[in-house]
Amino acid sequence: MLDIQNLTKTYRSAQEQIAVLRGVCEHVSAGESVALTGESGSGKSTLLHLIAGLDEADGGSIRLDATEVTALADQGRAAIRRDRLGLIFQQFNLIPSLTVADNLAFQSRLAGRHDSQWQNELVDRLGLGNLLKRYPEQLSGGQQQRVAIGRALAVRPPLLLADEPTGNLDEATADDVTDIALDLVKRTGCAFLMATHSTRLAAKLDRTVRLSAGLIS
Numbered sequence: 359m360l361d362i363q364n365l366t367k368t369y370r371s372a373q374e375q376i377a378v379l380r381g382v383c384e385h386v387s388a389g390e391s392v393a394l395t396g397e398s399g400s401g402k403s404t405l406l407h408l409i410a411g412l413d414e415a416d417g418g419s420i421r422l423d424a425t426e427v428t429a430l431a432d433q434g435r436a437a438i439r440r441d442r443l444g445l446i447f448q449q450f451n452l453i454p455s456l457t458v459a460d461n462l463a464f465q466s467r468l469a470g471r472h473d474s475q476w477q478n479e480l481v482d483r484l485g486l487g488n489l490l491k492r493y494p495e496q497l498s499g500g501q502q503q504r505v506a507i508g509r510a511l512a513v514r515p516p517l518l519l520a521d522e523p524t525g526n527l528d529e530a531t532a533d534d535v536t537d538i539a540l541d542l543v544k545r546t547g548c549a550f551l552m553a554t555h556s557t558r559l560a561a562k563l564d565r566t567v568r569l570s571a572g573l574i575s
């Protein structure tokens with residue numbers, strides 16, 4: 359479902375050039391969960407941003423099923439993010455002015471695919487029933503990340519991308535949040551690509567790949 363071929367990305371400034379990705383190839387099948395590891399600065403976030411169409415590659419291709427993301431203009435990439443991707447970041451990125459209930463429904467409403475029954479199921483599984491009327495600032499980190507997972511999965515995306523999703527959480531909460539995410543990922547049948555520094559969390563996924571010297575091994 360996700361096919362990456364010879365992907366390259368160099369950051370250029372007046373002082374230096376940083377060749378972060380030097381020909382990355384990877385394939386993630388439907389329903390597969392893959393941990394993306396690598397040292398700090400190895401390019402994990404860069405790769406996830408390119409897949410999500412938040413930045414442009416210099417060369418190579420990223421295909422999401424039949425769609426070549428790398429060939430799309432900004433608007434097309436935004437539509438892919440809205441309709442076919444779930445995104446989870448370390449900083450949760452919830453909308454501060456919206457309640458938990460409205461944060462959960464935000465992307466699925468934008469995509470025109472809001473499904474109240476599925477949202478209720480997510481609320482139950484994520485243990486958010488008592489928190490629906492609260493605002494993000496009234497939640498703990500673990501609770502905020504559970505909302506972010508619910509928001510990302512409410513649209514039933516074929517691919518869920520997560521960038522260090524539990525980096526701000528203590529170990530027990532990180533385990534808990536990852537287990538819930540994996541359970542929901544299995545239930546929806548979506549593919550899951552998660553950047554992490556934790557070998558413990560990586561081991562919970564189907565397989566692990568490592569970014570090193572600009573390549574995936």
Ligand SMILES: Nc1ncnc2c1ncn2[C@@H]1O[C@H](COP(=O)(O)OP(=O)(O)OP(=O)(O)O)[C@@H](O)[C@H]1O
Binds near residue numbers: 397399
């Ligand atoms: N917008 C940018 N402009 C210039 N250089 C950048 C930019 N974004 C990232 N970099 C550089 O690209 C390299 C890869 O960064 P990236 O954030 O992708 O790594 P990472 O593996 O996600 O790191 P970490 O594990 O610390 O989050 C780093 O050397 C970083 O300094």
